[in-house]
Amino acid sequence: MIDNPATVLVVExxxxxxxxxxxxxxxxxxxxxxxxxxxxAIRLLETHPEISLLFTDIDMPGSMDGLKLSVAVQDRWPPVKIIITSGKHQPDRNVLPAGGVFLPKPYSPEKVAATIQQLLQ
Amino acid sequence: MRFIAAPTDPDSMLATDMVPTKTDHFAFLAGGGELGCLVAGFDWASTSLGPIATWPQSLKTSISLILRSQVPIVTLWGTDGVMIYNDAYAIFAGGRHPHLLGSKVREGWPEVADFNDHVMKACLAGGTLAYRDQELTLNRSGKPEQVWLNLDYSPVLDESGEPAGVIAIVIETTAKVAAERWQKSEHDRQRQMFEQAPGFMSVLSGPDHVFEVTNAAYMQLVGHRNVIGKPVREALPEIAGQGFYELLDQVFTSGEAFVGHSLKAELQRSLDAPKEDRIIDLVYQPMRSPAGETIGIFVQGIDVTDRLIAEQALRQSEVQFRTLAEAMPNHVWTASPDGMLDWFNPRVYEYSGAAPGELDGQGWARIVHPDDTPNAAQRWSDALSTGVFYETEFRLRSEDGTYRWYIARAVPIRDDAGAIVRWIGTNTDIDDQKQAVQALRESERRLKLSQNAAGIAALELDIATGNVFGSEGFWDLWGLSQRDSVHISVLESIVVPEDKDIRSNEETRKQGSAVPNVEYRIRRPDTGALRWLSRHIDFVRDETGKPTKMFGVMQDITDRREAQARQELLTHELEHRIKNILAMVSAIASQTLRNTDIQTASATFNERLRALANAHDILNRTRWTSASIREVVGNTIAAFRTEQISVSGPAIPINPKMALTLALAVNELGTNALKYGALSTPEGRVTIEWSLQKPESGETQLLWLWRESGGPAVTPPTRKGFGRFLIERVLGADFGGAVQLNYHLGGVECILTAPPPQLSNAR
Structure with a gap:
């Protein structure tokens, strides 16, 4: 892992x-x-093919919120693993992308790191 | 006078001049007055009588006799009737004297020649004539004159016993006749008055009261029976037993008059007619002879039956009016023609609690509300002067002191001649209506006010014509000038094209399918401003269900929409903030607790939370819209030694995220200064300054500066802690600019450069 660290994209x-x-x-x-x-985030994904995991908040300004971003990523970069977080209530299963994991806010950095590890194994 | 030469005293003339020269022949003229002299001096030879010397004794005797008489006498001699008269006759003859002397009677009085001719012939034939108040027209003073005379003619016999002349005694009775005539006409007049008097009159004579005279009214009273000459008991048998005979007897015997009013008499208009009740006023006045004894009774009276019936009818109608008026639920009152109230029905007294009489005259004003009195008085006075309908509204005080509204009306009652005899008035309680009207007016006013206040306007559309009628506020809502109506197409063109499917159109209006409640935007024609309108409609349909009218209310909801939008934004912002608070706190905790002992960490954590809480306080005050840099800085440094800190800069508004970050950053800078920097010694100073600056080239920039001085020498930290993380990374990012943190030897310096803060990019 130290030699070849996995690249994570954090969107918040x-x-x-x-x-x-x-x-x-x-x-x-x-x-x-x-x-x-x-x-x-999309621009970074386009220029950094090494990204293997997306960790994104749902509620964000702009034309695309975290859920839409996840759908887009799943569509264009299927291998990228996805973790979604929000301070609001947990979204329905069916709106989460397949294979996506939800982590409620506030999260501990340890929990986030562990989840990422788990998904990338 | 032709014979003026003669002496004025006839006695002296006869004694001195005439008698001595014509001794025997003129002796009979002695003492014969003026005429004696004239006769003596007359040229009788030129007449049929011849000279005096030749006159027979009978003539002389006659002349001698008449000349001495004070009664006007004239002698007419011979068939010519030559006239010789005395002084008294001369006065009677007036202007005819003196040339009447010696003239022939038919020539001397030509105007009555025929009359005298008859006299001459009759008397010379031996007859005598006598006339009493004989009317003749004489011309004694140059103009015809009607005279009345008593005339006595008799013949004068000569020595042979034959009539030779006529002696006439002439007494003028004109004055007496005139007086008699006047008296007669006066009598006739009285008689006529008596006859035509409206009252009945009769004269009864003697103890049996015999009818002597009656007038027409009396005859009518007794049915035109012939009563004259009959005693009353015989003439009017039907009044026996009614006391009239006895009254007459009493008046006759006592000589004292009787006066009676409203006496009932049963009379028959004729003997075979039924008896009638008549009511009469009468007077029995005794008539006395010159000796003072009662000789008869003058009866005078008036049949008042008809008047009494009329009076009774009036009283009856009065009673009926009172009965009706008293039963009426309204107040009823009456007033005299001069406006003085004189009667009220019991309702008035019951309502007002006034005592009888208390409201009479002008006393009624006492129960009228003082504010209403002047108007009521004025109207009453106007009605009285014009004699027309009276109507006014006023409040009347009831017994318990409360007032109720009444409408007062009065009409004048006139007699046959048109004169006002009475006013009849009513007061009707209109308090409930008045209150209802008042309430309605108030509710209408409130509705209008609230509509105005709420900016609500009403509209009515006639679907057939497309004409829209609007309330007062409607036109202002649409940015149109005030008018009565407008065609719907004008309004449609004001609605922005993007919302044309939201508003109604001809089709949806005709079908009545237009959406009842919608909100759309208009571009105001007057200001060009974009406004939001909300519109609620309802259709009125004809019997076939076809819409005929569309009613609606409209409201400009732009402010509400904007407020709503703001609210949505705020709610979103707040949600977002709250959502992230725990995340932030958690992150702060995670950063703070790393690599330190628990005690220090705990204190630091508390300070950071306090800084965060202060920023929240500011944002709560502005409902999370904005905060100013000054507020955020001021609030945060309050926890430090403020006397060593100088703060200056404008109140630039920043968004909530900036505010929170700035608060945390200032807290970190302050904490660091307190521990290691300028605030750790009393001499140290901190200067915080910020401003918007426009450099020579480039955009306007926010420059925020923290500069420490006078503190201990500064050495750069060996590791990056939470403070540096926050200041160097987060503060710059949140302001969209860059932060430079300099560890000068003389003190820490922090410089934030960023674009002018934008509130709209709230996050």
Whole structure:
């Protein structure tokens, strides 16, 4: 893992949270890309094919929220694993992309790191 | 006078001049007055009598006799009737004297020649004539004059016993006749008045009361029976037993008049007619002879039956009016023609509690509300002066002191001649109606007010013509000038094209299928502003169910829509904030608790939460719309030594995310300064400054600066902690700019450069 760290894309419009979890995941050994919107996330996905996992918040400004982003990613980059988080109630199973995992806010960095590990194995 | 030469005193003339020269022949003229002298001086030779010397004794004797008489006498001699008269006759003859002397009677009085011719012939034939109040027209003073005379003619015999002349005694009775004539006409007039008097009159004479005279009214009273000459008991047998005979007897015997009013008498209009009740007023006035004894009775009276019947009818109708008026639920009152109220029905007294008489005259005003009195008085006075209908509304005080509205009406009652004899008025309680009207008016006013206040306008569309009638506020709502109506197409063109499917159209209106409640946008023609209108409609249909009218209310809901939008935004923002609070707190905790002992970490954590809470307080106050940099900075540094901190900068608004981050950043900077920097010594100073700056080239920028001085020497930290993470990374990101953190030897410096804060990009 140290030699070839998995690349994780974190999407979160709240800078504090984005940077905090991104730093935590780096500490946990992942390579982390940060995006504060879906549009930014799509651009990163297009330019970073090494991304193997998407960790995204649902509620975000812009034309695309986290759920739509997940659907788009699943459609265009099927191998990318997806973790979805939200401070609101858990969305219905059927709106989550197949294979996607939901983590409620607030999350502990350890729990996030463990979930990522689990999905990437 | 032709004989003026003669002496004025006839006695002296006869004694001195005439008698001595014509001794025997003129002796009979002595003492004969003026005429004696004239006769003596007359040229009798030129007449049929011849000279005096030749006159027979009978002539002389006659002349001598008449000249001495005070009664006007004239002698007419011979068949010519030559006239010789005395002084008294001369006065009677007036202007005819003195040339009447010696003239022939038919020539001397030509105007009555025929009369005198008859006299001459009759008397010379030996007859005598006598006339009393003989009317003759004489011309004594140059103009004809009607005179009345008593005339006595008798012949004068000569010595042979044959009539030789006529002696006439002439006494003028004109004055007496005139007086008599006047008296007679006066009598006739009185008689006529008596006859035609409206009252009945009769004169009864003697103790048996015999009818002497009756007038027409009396005859009518007794049915034109012939009563004259009959005693009353015989003439009017039907009044026996009614006391009239006895009254007459009493008046006759006592000599005292009797006056009676409204006496009932049973009379027959004729003997075979049925008896009738008549009511009469009468007077029995005794008539006395010059000696003072009663000789008869003058009866005078009036049949008042008809008047009494009329009065009774009036009283009856009065009673009926009162009965009706008293039974009426309304107030009823009457007033005299001068406007003084004189009667009220019991309702008025019951209602007002006034004592009888208390409201009479102008006392009624006492129960009228003081505010209404002047108007009521004015109208009453107007009605009285014009004599027309009176109507006014006023409040009347009831016994318990409360007022109720009444409508007062009155009409004048006129007699046959058109004069007002009475006013009859009513007061009708209209308080409930008045209150209802008032309430309706108020509710209409409230509705209008509330409509105005709520900005609600009403519309009515005639579907056939497409004409829209709007309420007052309708036109303002649509940005149109005030008018009565407008064609629907005008309104349709004002609705923005994007919403044309939301509004009604000709088809949906005809079918009545237009959506009842919609909201659409219009572009106001007057201001060009885009406004949201909400519109509720309902259709009125004819018997076939076809819509004929469309009623609706409209409201400009732009403000509401905007508020709603703001609210939605806020709610979203708040949700988002709250959703992330725990995440933030959790992250802060995770950052804080890392690599430190639990005690220090706990204190730090509390400070960070406090900074976060302060920022929340500010945002709560503005409903999470915005906060100003000054507020956020001021609130956060309050926990530190503010006397060592100087703060300056404009109140630039920032969005909630910026506010939270700035609060946390200032807290980190302050905490660090307190532990290691300028705030750790009393000499240290912190300057916080910010402003919007426009450099020579480029866009306007926000420059926010934290600068410490006077504190201990600064050494850069060896590791990046939460503070640096927050300031260097999050603060810049949240403001969309960059942060530079400098560890100068003289003190920490933090510089944030960012675009001018945008509130709309709330996140």
């Amino acid at each position: 419009d709240e800078a504090f949270l984005l940077f905090a979890i991104a730093d935590d995941l780096r500490v946990a050994g992942f390579a982390v890309l940060e995006a504060s919107s879906s549009d930014q």
